[in-house]
Amino acid sequence: MNLLLSPQPPVFPHHHESPRQSPQRSQSPFHNMANRKRKADEDGDGDENMSPLNSPAVQPRSIARPSKKVRSSEITGRPLNLPRLLETLDTDQLRTVLERICETHPQIGHEVVSQAPRPSVDAALEVLGRYQDKLNSSIPYGNSSAEYTYYRVKEPLVALIDAIADFTPQFLPPTETQPTKSLEFLDQATKLIHQLPDWEPQAYRHHKEGAYDDISKAWALVINEAGKRAGGFNLHSGGWDQALNRHNEQSGGRLAGAISAMTSSVGWMGAGPNQNPNDQNSILNQLMSGAYGSPVRVGPW
Numbered sequence: 001m002n003l004l005l006s007p008q009p010p011v012f013p014h015h016h017e018s019p020r021q022s023p024q025r026s027q028s029p030f031h032n033m034a035n036r037k038r039k040a041d042e043d044g045d046g047d048e049n050m051s052p053l054n055s056p057a058v059q060p061r062s063i064a065r066p067s068k069k070v071r072s073s074e075i076t077g078r079p080l081n082l083p084r085l086l087e088t089l090d091t092d093q094l095r096t097v098l099e100r101i102c103e104t105h106p107q108i109g110h111e112v113v114s115q116a117p118r119p120s121v122d123a124a125l126e127v128l129g130r131y132q133d134k135l136n137s138s139i140p141y142g143n144s145s146a147e148y149t150y151y152r153v154k155e156p157l158v159a160l161i162d163a164i165a166d167f168t169p170q171f172l173p174p175t176e177t178q179p180t181k182s183l184e185f186l187d188q189a190t191k192l193i194h195q196l197p198d199w200e201p202q203a204y205r206h207h208k209e210g211a212y213d214d215i216s217k218a219w220a221l222v223i224n225e226a227g228k229r230a231g232g233f234n235l236h237s238g239g240w241d242q243a244l245n246r247h248n249e250q251s252g253g254r255l256a257g258a259i260s261a262m263t264s265s266v267g268w269m270g271a272g273p274n275q276n277p278n279d280q281n282s283i284l285n286q287l288m289s290g291a292y293g294s295p296v297r298v299g300p301w
Contacts (some may be wrong), residue, residue, distance in 0.1 A: 121185045124167045128192060131160040139197075149197075150204045157196070161211050164189050168218050179226035183240050186222065190215050190247045190255075212254035219244060219258030227265030236266045 102109030135156040171185040248255040
């Protein structure tokens with residue numbers, strides 16, 4: 001077999017040529033990245049003081065964020081809080097709760113009275129109007145006996161009369177210092193009393209007669225106080241003397257005490273209870289017409 005192979009002369013390297021080196025195997029790119037990262041970490045160890053986070057000139061600021069309502073992960077039954085509970089109460093329920101609290105704690109009742117605003121005439125009349133509506137709705141339909149009708153309307157009737165009696169002192173002196181407001185309330189309250197039912201049996205009329213007696217005393221008190229101011233001129237100029245005369249007539253003369261007080265206060269100005277308001281001989285009308293002090297005719301002319 002060696003005889004068949006052609007001999008080849010040996011090749012010797014030239015003395016000017018550098019011996020060839022076998023090509024090196026290319027390294028993995030991940031290996032290069034790891035070397036660069038390691039080098040960067042080694043270089044950065046000496047520059048920690050140059051980091052912006054460690055610079056005294058720049059300090060991190062905390063941003064205030066609104067606190068979120070923490071919701072419990074567990075759901076369980078619990079009563080309503082006070083604001084939500086009050087939203088569910090109507091006026092009657094709230095008034096009942098407040099009355100019970102004031103009865104249990106009298107000092108709270110005194111605080112409510114001192115802090116609550118005074119009721120106006122319109123507000124008081126609105127409350128009385130609701131009592132009157134309850135009375136009217138309780139009247140039975142058709143022809144009923146007086147006894148049955150009386151016991152049917154007795155409770156709302158007494159409630160209305162009691163309400164009038166409770167509200168009236170609020171508008172009397174010295175609590176109320178303005179006579180006009182006092183007279184406005186008394187005028188409307190007297191109209192409510194006029195509308196109370198008139199019972200045939202005399203025994204059922206004591207409610208209405210008692211209401212007339214109380215309102216007559218209230219009129220007299222206000223008239224006497226108003227008469228001390230400007231000689232009672234505001235009573236006559238406001239037409240209150242005439243209004244009281246009409247109330248007295250409609251009540252069947254049950255306001256005699258108030259009429260007497262009015263006559264004492266403004267009798268010198270105009271008509272008395274049985275006189276015509278347009279009487280030409282009254283002193284006030286003579287002053288207004290300029291006839292006061294004119295000669296009086298004596299005997300035939």
